[in-house]
Amino acid sequence: xxxxxxxxxxxxxxxxxQLREExxxxxxxxxxxxxxxxGLAQDLKISVITTMKAYxxxxxxxLVTASKGxxxxxxxxxxxxxxxxxxxxxEKNLTDAIHSARIAGIGLEEVENTLEMxxxxxxx
Amino acid sequence: xxxxxxxxxxxxxxxxxxxxELILKMSLLSMGVYALMxxxxxxxxxxxxxxxxxxRSEMAGSLMADSFFMISAGLINxxxxxxxxxxxxxxxxxxxxxxxxxxxxxxxxxxxCISRVAIAAIITAFASLLHISGIVPMxxxxxxTVTVFVLVLxxxxxxNFLSMRLSSTVSFxxxxxxxxxxxxxxxxxxxxxxxxxxxxxxxPAVTTAVLLPVSHNMLMKxxxxxxxx
Amino acid sequence: MENAVVINGLTxxxxxxxxxxxxxxxxxxxxxxxxxxxxxxxxxxxDILCGVTGRTSGETVYFGDMTDIDSDALRNRIGYCSxxxxxxxxxxxxxxxxxxxxxxxxxxxxxxxxxxxRFKVGEKTGKKSKSLVKxxxxxxxxxxxxxxxxxxxxxxxxxxxxxxxxxxxRDMLCDMFREYLSxxxxxxxxxxxxxxxxxxxxxxxxxxxxxxxxxxxxxxVEDLKQKYILxxxxxxxxxxxxxxxLSQSGGRSGFEGIALAENxxxxxxxxTAIETPTLQQLSIGILRKAEEDE
Numbered sequence: 001x002x003x004x005x006x007x008x009x010x011x012x013x014x015x016x017x018q019l020r021e022e023x024x025x026x027x028x029x030x031x032x033x034x035x036x037x038x039g040l041a042q043d044l045k046i047s048v049i050t051t052m053k054a055y056x057x058x059x060x061x062x063l064v065t066a067s068k069g070x071x072x073x074x075x076x077x078x079x080x081x082x083x084x085x086x087x088x089x090x091e092k093n094l095t096d097a098i099h100s101a102r103i104a105g106i107g108l109e110e111v112e113n114t115l116e117m118x119x120x121x122x123x124x
Numbered sequence: 125x126x127x128x129x130x131x132x133x134x135x136x137x138x139x140x141x142x143x144x145e146l147i148l149k150m151s152l153l154s155m156g157v158y159a160l161m162x163x164x165x166x167x168x169x170x171x172x173x174x175x176x177x178x179x180r181s182e183m184a185g186s187l188m189a190d191s192f193f194m195i196s197a198g199l200i201n202x203x204x205x206x207x208x209x210x211x212x213x214x215x216x217x218x219x220x221x222x223x224x225x226x227x228x229x230x231x232x233x234x235x236x237c238i239s240r241v242a243i244a245a246i247i248t249a250f251a252s253l254l255h256i257s258g259i260v261p262m263x264x265x266x267x268x269t270v271t272v273f274v275l276v277l278x279x280x281x282x283x284n285f286l287s288m289r290l291s292s293t294v295s296f297x298x299x300x301x302x303x304x305x306x307x308x309x310x311x312x313x314x315x316x317x318x319x320x321x322x323x324x325x326x327x328p329a330v331t332t333a334v335l336l337p338v339s340h341n342m343l344m345k346x347x348x349x350x351x352x353x
Numbered sequence: 354m355e356n357a358v359v360i361n362g363l364t365x366x367x368x369x370x371x372x373x374x375x376x377x378x379x380x381x382x383x384x385x386x387x388x389x390x391x392x393x394x395x396x397x398x399x400d401i402l403c404g405v406t407g408r409t410s411g412e413t414v415y416f417g418d419m420t421d422i423d424s425d426a427l428r429n430r431i432g433y434c435s436x437x438x439x440x441x442x443x444x445x446x447x448x449x450x451x452x453x454x455x456x457x458x459x460x461x462x463x464x465x466x467x468x469x470x471r472f473k474v475g476e477k478t479g480k481k482s483k484s485l486v487k488x489x490x491x492x493x494x495x496x497x498x499x500x501x502x503x504x505x506x507x508x509x510x511x512x513x514x515x516x517x518x519x520x521x522x523r524d525m526l527c528d529m530f531r532e533y534l535s536x537x538x539x540x541x542x543x544x545x546x547x548x549x550x551x552x553x554x555x556x557x558x559x560x561x562x563x564x565x566x567x568x569x570x571x572x573x574v575e576d577l578k579q580k581y582i583l584x585x586x587x588x589x590x591x592x593x594x595x596x597x598x599l600s601q602s603g604g605r606s607g608f609e610g611i612a613l614a615e616n617x618x619x620x621x622x623x624x625t626a627i628e629t630p631t632l633q634q635l636s637i638g639i640l641r642k643a644e645e646d647e
Contacts, residue, residue: 005555010629012575038382038535045527048383048534049558053575071538129455137455140441140448211405214438214485220405221433222456223425353407 003044011046015054023063023074024085030076034064037071129224131238134231138209138219147239150200151246158196158251162189162260184261187311190268193251194310197244198303201276204240205283205299208233208292210351226352230344237340240280248273264319271325272310277332279306284339288346355417357381357508357542358402363411365397372397372566373411380559380573381416382539384530387546388636389563390644395546396435398563399512402544403433416507429458432506436513439497442486446475449500457504465503472499472525490517502529509533511545515553527556551633560632564643574632581611581638582620583630590623600642611638 001018003011022028034040037055041048055072058064064072101111132143139146165188169179183189209229210216222228248269254260255269262268282302287295313324356378364373372394379385387395400406402413404422414420419427440449446469453460469475472495475482485493494517501509515523534541547553550560554574561571572580584601586594591608595601597619601610611634612620617627630638 008628010575010578036535036538038531038538042528042531042535045531046555047558047574048531049573049575050555133455137452140444140452212438213441215441215444216438217400217405217433217435218439218456221403221428221431223428223458225404225423225428228456353405 001044003046005046012050012053012057015040015044015051016057019054019058020061020063023058023077024082026077026082028074030074032074033070034072034074129228129231131231131235134224134228135235135239137222137228138215138232139207139236143235143239146236147242147246150204150239150243151250154196154200154243154247155250157199158193158247161192161196165192180261184263187263187314189251189255189260189262190264190314191307191311193247193262193269194272194307197247197251197272197276198279198307200247201240201244201280202299202303204236204243205280206292206296207236208287210292220352226348229352230348233344233347234340237280237336241277241336244273244276264314267319267321267325268310268314270321271313274325274329274332275306275310277336278328279303281332281335281339284336284343288343355381357416358544359414360402361412361414363398363401363413364409365401365406366409370394370397370566372401375411375568377561377568377571379542379544381542382534383558383573384534384543384545384556385559385561386550386553386557386632387544387561387563388550388640389546389548390640391548393563394566395548395563396512397566399433399510399544399546403431403510404428405433405435425458430507432501432504432509434497434501434511434514436494436497436516440485440500443484445484446482446496449496453500453504459505461503461505465499468499468502469496472496472522474499491519491522494518495522498526498529502533507541509541509543509545511543513547514545515547516549520552523552527553530556550636551631554632557632560636562636562639562643564640565647569643570639577632577635578629580614581630581635582614582617583609583628583634583638584612584620584625585609585628586620586623586625590625594620594623594625600638600645602641610641611635 001015003014005011007014019028019034028034034055035043037051038048041051044051055064055066059066059072062075063077064074066072097111101107129137135146136142141149165183166176166179169182170176174182209219209232211220219229219232224231251260251262252266252269255262255265264271279299279302283295283299286298286302290298317324358379360375360377360379362373363375364371366372370392375398387398389395397406401408402422412420413422415422415427416430419430421427440452444452446465450460450462450465453465454462474488474492474495485496488496494514498511498514501511514526518526530543530545533543545553550557557574559571559573560577562569570577581599584594584598586608588603588605588607591601591603594608597616598610598612601608603609611630621627
């Protein structure tokens with residue numbers, strides 16, 4: 001996990017974002033334990049309360065559940081919700097691409113061609 | 125109350141040395157001071173052209189060895205009186221957080237008090253032996269050593285009473301004066317009585333036997349109330 | 354949330370200083386910083402909590418049910434260390450170990466040796482170890498910390514542990530804080546005082562701000578960072594912004610200070626830049642406010 005201590009994004013958000021990604025991409029599966037709060041704080045050289053806040057945020061999103069005395073565990077992810085989460089990510093990235101294209105005056109057709117080409121390259 | 129910490133352990137906790145170790149070291153120091161002073165004056169005598177027999181007989185005729193003994197016995201005793209472990213002194217806060225708290229402090233203080241008496245007794249015995257064996261003759265011999273021993277205990281009692289009212293710095297200042305006065309008193313007593321033992325030694329001896337433990341306990345009580353916390 | 358220490362109506366009166374009345378709690382499982390200027394009463398509070406100093410009135414409850422700081426059972430669970438003169442200066446590492454062994458039931462001599470090595474004190478030359486009097490202030494503090502961390506305790510109370518340490522040692526101290534807390538997850542608690550929080554920011558979970566013997570603010574660091582905002586603005590708006598600011602300072606070119614987050618909208622009308630404050634910036638703002646209120 002990477003943490004930027006001087007970033008404008010709060011550290012707890014950075015941690016939450018990275019764990020969220022690991023859960024949504026399936027790197028962390030349902031039932032997997034998250035690192036212990038104080039253990040992670042030790043590893044990342046940050047305070048305990050920061051890690052705790054990150055975990056609480058994930059817990060509010062329903063991605064993890066606290067089990068009293070045992071720490072946090074990843075919830076089994078609903079397949080449809082997973083796809084939806086990914087779709088949202090795709091939409092967001094494509095929107096970014098569209099914005100860039102508009103600024104440069106690149107047309108839809110050209111963007112579609114580029115997308116197809118990149119798709120093929122990625123498959124190889 | 126914690127009964128597992130013995131007097132000697134309490135002293136090791138406070139002092140880094142156990143009671144036997146401290147008594148041994150301080151006694152050696154006390155004897156060393158006495159021996160050094162004697163050696164110094166002996167060498168000066170020899171340097172002045174006298175032979176060792178003359179120097180020794182001069183010593184026997186004067187209060188030289190007697191007062192050296194007094195100084196070395198008093199010096200170590202007053203140094204050890206400084207082991208009060210006030211809160212602002214190094215270690216003071218640590219000692220206030222250990223097991224037993226004040227009880228441990230009291231044990232350490234009692235151990236120091238006992239050690240001071242023991243060390244005074246050892247140097248007394250040492251000087252007495254040197255006198256009896258004829259190695260270092262004193263003017264009044266055993267009477268000197270016993271008188272000084274008793275008067276050191278008297279000084280300890282007086283200082284205990286003073287410390288109940290005064291801060292450690294002020295009582296150290298007064299202790300210096302008291303030990304000095306006691307020293308003068310010793311010389312006067314010896315010279316006036318001509319070295320004959322009697323009531324002047326007996327009365328303080330009996331009194332301190334009672335007053336030293338009593339004053340120590342009173343001091344501990346006062347210390348707990350006024351200065352421990 | 355469980356508390357390691359609960360403080361009820363605590364006061365201590367001196368001729369020229371009064372602490373309290375204090376009512377607060379130290380959360381269990383976290384590192385709490387006592388932040389304040391010199392003379393704010395941090396050391397007095399710590400001394401009372403550890404049995405170094407008596408109190409005038411009030412009660413302290415440790416670990417839910419222990420109230421007698423003179424009891425050995427409680428003393429064994431608290432690891433206390435002051436910044437200056439913790440041990441007599443003629444002591445060496447072995448003397449310290451001998452003394453700690455008698456003074457507490459849970460001192461681990463081998464661990465003390467390892468911690469000394471980690472903190473790089475003693476046995477540099479392989480000769481007999483130095484006495485404290487010959488050590489630098491920083492090395493003395495490292496020795497004290499090694500001694501107190503060599504005990505298996507539930508509550509660590511350190512008075513100004515960072516002030517005499519160099520940056521590397523202070524970083525190591527923060528690591529040791531996290532290690533101490535994580536060793537028995539959620540059960541151990543740290544309370545430390547400091548007048549310079551900057552280097553300890555990433556090892557602080559809960560902050561208690563003190564001024565003139567009183568607690569002026571307290572809370573979990575993440576909550577405080579949401580409660581307050583750091584505001585920068587141009588000098589021309591300094592006076593207009595003042596009513597919405599908690600405290601501010603500035604010169605000819607601009608002003609800076611902290612405000613309650615609820616005033617963010619008001620303040621942004623004055624063309625200000627608003628950020629999340631660091632704990633250090635928060636401390637300055639809160640303590641400045643306390644000083645102005647005096």
